[in-house]
Amino acid sequence: MKPQSFEYVRAGTLDSALEILADAGDEAKVIAGGQSLVPVMNLRLARPAVLVDINPLAELARVEQRAGALRLGALVRHRTLERGEVGGALGGLLAEVAGHIGHVPVRVRGSIGGSLAHADPGAEWCLVALALEAEVEIARRGERRRLTVDAFLDGPFTTALAPDELVLGLELARRPGWSYGFAEHARTHGAFAQSGACVALQVRDEVVAAARVAVMGVGGRAERLGPVEAAVVGRPANGAAAAAAGACREVVDPAGYDEVSPDYLRALAAAVVRRATAAAIAAPTEERQ
Ligand SMILES: Cc1cc2nc3c(=O)[nH]c(=O)nc-3n(C[C@H](O)[C@H](O)[C@H](O)COP(=O)(O)OP(=O)(O)OC[C@H]3O[C@@H](n4cnc5c(N)ncnc54)[C@H](O)[C@@H]3O)c2cc1C
Numbered sequence: 001m002k003p004q005s006f007e008y009v010r011a012g013t014l015d016s017a018l019e020i021l022a023d024a025g026d027e028a029k030v031i032a033g034g035q036s037l038v039p040v041m042n043l044r045l046a047r048p049a050v051l052v053d054i055n056p057l058a059e060l061a062r063v064e065q066r067a068g069a070l071r072l073g074a075l076v077r078h079r080t081l082e083r084g085e086v087g088g089a090l091g092g093l094l095a096e097v098a099g100h101i102g103h104v105p106v107r108v109r110g111s112i113g114g115s116l117a118h119a120d121p122g123a124e125w126c127l128v129a130l131a132l133e134a135e136v137e138i139a140r141r142g143e144r145r146r147l148t149v150d151a152f153l154d155g156p157f158t159t160a161l162a163p164d165e166l167v168l169g170l171e172l173a174r175r176p177g178w179s180y181g182f183a184e185h186a187r188t189h190g191a192f193a194q195s196g197a198c199v200a201l202q203v204r205d206e207v208v209a210a211a212r213v214a215v216m217g218v219g220g221r222a223e224r225l226g227p228v229e230a231a232v233v234g235r236p237a238n239g240a241a242a243a244a245a246g247a248c249r250e251v252v253d254p255a256g257y258d259e260v261s262p263d264y265l266r267a268l269a270a271a272v273v274r275r276a277t278a279a280a281i282a283a284p285t286e287e288r289q
Contacts, residue, residue: 001043004047009050010055011053014060014168018139021165021166022164024049024050024052025163026163028052028163029048029051030117032074032117034109035106035109036114036115054075057075063080066171068174069173070086070172071170071171072170073169076112077108078102078108078112081095082095088286089283089287090132094128100186100193102190113167113170116149116152119156120157121217123222124184126149127196128182128198130149130150130223132180132212133148133149133173134149139168144168153222154221174286177285177286179280180199180200180283181198181276181279181282182198182199183196183271183273194217195269196216197216197269197273197275198213198276199211199214199277200212207235208237213232213244213277215252218253225251228273231246232244240281241274241278242274244274245271245277246270249267253266254269
């Protein structure tokens with residue numbers, strides 16, 4: 001199928017993009033990499049009357065190192081992160097995660113802001129941003145706001161974003177002494193993951209002092225697993241992966257779908273949490289910038 005006809009507008013400035021969105025209301029859609037929107041338009045699941053192309057807005061494509069934080073513009077491509085544009089332990093995590101998203105052509109075009117706004121339950125960036133307690137910067141005409149990723153993500157393919165709002169970027173804290181791990185399971189190379197986990201840990205004197213654990217594939221969106229974090233904190237580092245997996249198995253309650261049973265999804269979640277925790281234990285820690 002082909003999309004319904006639409007007006008195409010190439011945004012010259014951020015202000016003009018926000019003006020168009022404000023005037024068009026829910027008739028308009030932003031297009032970034034087009035890797036999710038175009039297929040959805042071809043299927044006529046989305047029928048925008050106006051398409052606002054934000055690709056000319058170079059200020060949205062910047063990777064900025066700020067004091068104690070990394071700021072990624074909404075138009076930063078998956079491939080940019082995969083290529084190691086960001087240094088340190090956080091950069092290593094982002095490069096690894098980006099390599100799991102689709103195939104190279106998807107990663108060259110697809111953007112981190114588009115991934116967040118699209119909010120696919122299997123989107124790696126939603127999972128990672130949640131685990132790392134990132135904040136989303138949002139703008140509409142005459143107004144800016146910031147939301148935690150937890151507040152930003154609603155359910156499958158739904159967010160707190162209003163139709164006239166634009167994601168400007170994402171801010172991730174740099175935490176000296178922390179390390180990161182990621183693991184996912186996809187049925188075939190390049191496919192969306194069935195399950196995935198991202199873990200951030202602070203280990204002091206071989207004991208886990210703080211933990212952030214998020215998982216996807218057990219519900220309509222990525223979730224932080226507070227009881228798993230609590231089960232890991234205070235453990236010797238060498239027992240953390242097993243403890244995390246055990247607690248995950250207890251706490252997740254997936255619904256299952258088609259031929260995929262809840263038990264299988266629970267076991268899968270525990271397996272990726274175990275792998276991501278072990279990876280975080282083995283990973284280098286973030287250094288003071
Ligand atoms: C074959 C294939 C495999 C894929 N595999 C994966 C995968 O394994 N994991 C994964 O996470 N993704 C996967 N994707 C999706 C890919 O990561 C997309 O790049 C991403 O979901 C959307 O980014 P985009 O820049 O292409 O956004 P677009 O497709 O341009 O837009 C997606 C949605 O976000 C909105 N939007 C985009 N940017 C903004 C913004 N700055 N502010 C507000 N709204 C915005 C659009 O209006 C639209 O609703 C795959 C895609 C394909 C085609």
